[in-house]
Amino acid sequence: MKAARVTLVASGVAIAGVGIALLLGTLRFEQLVGLAIWLACAVVLHDGVLVPVVTVMAAVLKRAGRALPRPAILLIEGGFALGMLISLAVGPEIYAKALGPRNETVLPADYAARLIAVWAAILVLTAAAVTLVAVITGARTRRMNDRRSSTHV
């Protein structure tokens, strides 16, 4: 294992060194500063904004959905996460479209309308799945209660 780790570290440092040499060799100083700022912003936006927001939302959802069965909460969380992820990918696309694409074959669709439609579909599918889960768990609980009461009689 030691040999593998040494090889990995050595090759990793060499490969990353190529990358840093490429960046230093091909970008001007002010471009490098710009890149460093963008790198730092990526971390700050993820670690300082995205994750805390999602953490708080998950806690709120957990509290609000106390009455719901566990699988239903997981479905709602999953649907919400999926919608957020697609929105993150499509948001810049909507903005780029608003700036005016270079020709009519670039960004040809109304992505904002499509994003709304996808959110609606996620909402409907999640609601249907949650209802199904509630019905199944409700029936199971009733059955168990019935069985319990019949054994007691």
Place this chain on the structure above:
Amino acid sequence: MTHLTERVGDRLARSAAAVQGGLASPVRTSRMAVVIGRMLGLAFLICFATGLFSHYLQQPLPWMRFPTQPATIYAWTQGVHITVGIAIFPLLFGKLWTVYPRLFTWPPFRSPRELLERASIAVLVASALLEPALGLVNTYQWYPWPFSFRRAHFGLAWVIVGALAVHIAVKLPTIIRYWRRRRVDQEAADRIPAATGSRRAFLIGIGASAAALVTLTAGQSFAPFAPTNLFAPRVKGSGPQSVPVNHTAKQAHVIEAATDPDWALTIANGSRERMLSLAELRAMPLTAAELPIACVEGWSTTAHWRGIRVRDLMAMVDARPGSALRVTSLQPHGNYRVMTMGDEFVQDPTTLVALELNGETLDIDHGFPARIIAPGRPGVLQTKWLQSIEVIR
């Protein structure tokens, strides 16, 4: 003073421990980090390999030769590059979610080795977050950053793969320990009540998100996904003559030159030179080929082309087999005004000076009066609005 710093340090350590405790969850285990991490690592390696292929096709080193067949090879590799790059987002967010509490480790490092280790993680995380985001926004043809996309994306790719190798080396014992399912992260599982989350649901969520993103975007590159292409910036088969356009004739400032009735294609081999008018080109034997236009941005559309084989054309000026060519466009500026073509592409019988596209005379936005179409090359090298073709070696 020492007393004060100690007290502050203690308090910070206690706060950090409290934050980490509050963030504990059944999905935040070493096993989960390994399961998602190996998928993410594979995804980055696929993007790196396909990215290198694309980069060196455009800027080959002198000794490099490339496969010309199958003709769709670049449409596939670049389609994979963009599609896997998009699928990286849920994997990356999932991976970072599982290790997020480690951000609050206090003190941040206890030895120079730990400092280096955490610094390498910082480099890896920052680059891994930015790289796919730059790539995605680039496919929207929006460039809000103050640096060259191509140079930054290429350099960061090497940084990521290097930092990834260092990260794997550091975590190797953990990776080996948690590679298989039976070695569950028992310690963490015992500490937290199972009701607060579900590992299986988390993994299914990540998989479903990746599948959804691919389903909604891969249609620009892969025909089976075309019906569900809601969010890709390009649509297969759209545009004039059913092929999308990157650079229009108007943007390239070539309308006047390209529609000049006296236009002629110059072919040259040293001092041997010939000028061929459009009528002369049309009178030559035309070859038909099914070839894709495949862009670095991941979209591709296969079309039916007709034109003169480049190797036949160059034989008219006695070019030796094995010659490389310099192809120049009528466009007055632009990075791709001049293109170099290696001999493997020159010799391929489907490499054409195309005059027709999908049964019609080339549209001006597709390069009228004549353009290059070659198998297995990025769209930016399929030079439009030809002016001259010269032997360079």
